[in-house]
Amino acid sequence: MTTMVGALAIRASLAEPLGCVTDLPPLRDAALPGWTDLVFGGHDISMLRLCKKAHSLVGAGVLPAPIVEAVAGELDQIERHLRPAPAGRNQAETIQQTVADLRAFREQHDLERVVVVNVSSTEPLIVAHPAHESLAALDAALPVADVLPASSLYAYAAFTAGCSFVDFTPSTGARLPALAELARRVGTPFAGSDGKTGETLLKSVLAPMFAMRNLRVRSWSGLNLLGGGDGANLAQPEANAAKVASKQRVLKETLGYEPEGQTRIDYVPDIGDLKTAWDLITFSGFLGSRMRLEFTWHGCDSALAAPLVLDLARLTAGAHEQGTAGPMPQLAFFFKDPIGEVSHSLADQWHDLVDWVTGWTDDPS
CATH class of the missing domain: 3.30.360.10 (Dihydrodipicolinate Reductase; domain 2)
Incomplete structure (x- = not known):
């Protein structure tokens, strides 16, 4: 919620992009989507309207009331693009329904890139399953057994729909060999895990x-x-x-x-x-x-996390545009438990991020 209100406020020059590192000089001129390029949609388990959620955050001291009032109309527009989470007869069908939603969202808004960001509740640690080790084994298991947690179902659907994926939670997400194989096969990047905010x-x-x-x-x-x-x-x-x-x-x-x-x-x-x-x-x-x-x-918590979600969406879309596929350890700066063998020093992670992004070209061809 705070992410969407913040993006709308920045777009309308109602607020500064404080907390967004993509607005710092080393990254500001990189080949990233602009604030006006961002379009929001998603799956939500809550039936409460977005404006109601935003006003509840005003009452909690998280969001400023004047900003929420100013963007209320745009929140109503975003709400039209929210859907309940699919629930198929098996995990294969649930993935198919999610893929259909992602493709419809992209086509409706004529988008070049879609980034799926998991900001749902933390899942328990999973028990390893043989189906996690290869894409062939996973595809064989999905119609007959529940072998993936919800975060991994979304990662599978994102890659299948040609979308990149960011896990802002410590959940499993794309961190399975089978899903990394799928991401590389279809040419989509992914990042995680667990946003580093406090x-x-x-x-x-x-x-x-x-x-x-x-x-x-x-x-x-x-x-x-x-x-x-x-x-x-x-x-x-x-x-x-x-x-x-x-x-x-x-x-x-x-x-x-x-x-x-x-x-x-x-x-x-x-x-x-x-x-x-x-x-x-x-x-x-x-x-x-x-x-x-x-x-x-x-x-x-929301004010610390929201700008990082916006940064990650912009950076991941930019990386996808540059042809990046598979895990992105260069985004370790944002995560408690980053993917890959990386330094856990914030300063080292920052230098790695800047070097990576400033090495992009405006025309990946």
């Missing part, structure tokens, strides 16, 4: 500092408090475990070892869309001296 963003800055200064991190514990729909979903043990696993990866990858401590996520309904993270880091320095660092992060 505590993990700070970890990706602070952990390289400890490593570069040769300071030994003894423990790193974090407590995350959040409300809203995400908080309610993450109160479920299976979804919580998937999210925590995604958040923890940066420390081991950056430090080269895993310090003591754990990350917790607790649901506090009263704080709504706001979230708080408190971290305690203990470390050793010269001559074994013991020291500590604490930080507290207060943020609005």
Whole structure:
């Protein structure tokens, strides 16, 4: 919701694109779709009208009321392009119905590129299945067994329809060998996983500092408090475990070892869309001296995530235009648990992103 309101506000010059890194000088002139080129649609499990959702976010202190009023008419237009999630007799049929929706959306708006972004609730970690290993095995299994989580069904449908795919959640999405095979075969790119918006963003800055200064991190514990729909979903043990696993990866990858401590996520309904993270880091320095660092992060989850979704849609569409296919580790800058063997330092990820995008040409031919 915040993503759509924000894009409409930027398009109408009602707001600055704060938080959108594609508006920074190194990327601003890249071969990316403009703000006026973006068209929104999708599948939604909620029957509440978009304007009602937007006003509820005004009440929660997330969106400014004047902006919501100014874009209300355009939200009504977007609502015409929302559909309930398909539910076929089997997973193969569900994919076919989703593909039909994607193709109809592209044709209706005469679009060159469609980017499917998964912003649904976090799924539990999946159990590996032999059908995940190859496209042939997956195609044989889909009509007779439920072998894919919903996020992977959408990735399969996106690739089949010639669309790129971004997983903004820690769900499985396109991260299966069979789906990577399909993406390369049809020439579509994908990126993920789990947008990096708060505590993990700070970890990706602070952990390289400890490593570069040769300071030994003894423990790193974090407590995350959040409300809203995400908080309610993450109160479920299976979804919580998937999210925590995604958040923890940066420390081991950056430090080269895993310090003591754990990350917790607790649901506090009263704080709504706001979230708080408190971290305690203990470390050793010269001559074994013991020291500590604490930080507290207060943020609005939607306002932190929405500009990244817009960035990812623009960058992924641009990469598709350039002929990129398969996984895009160059977009690791945006994710807690990025695809591929990449640095988890935010600074390294930023340089990789800029070098990649500025190497594009306006005419991929």
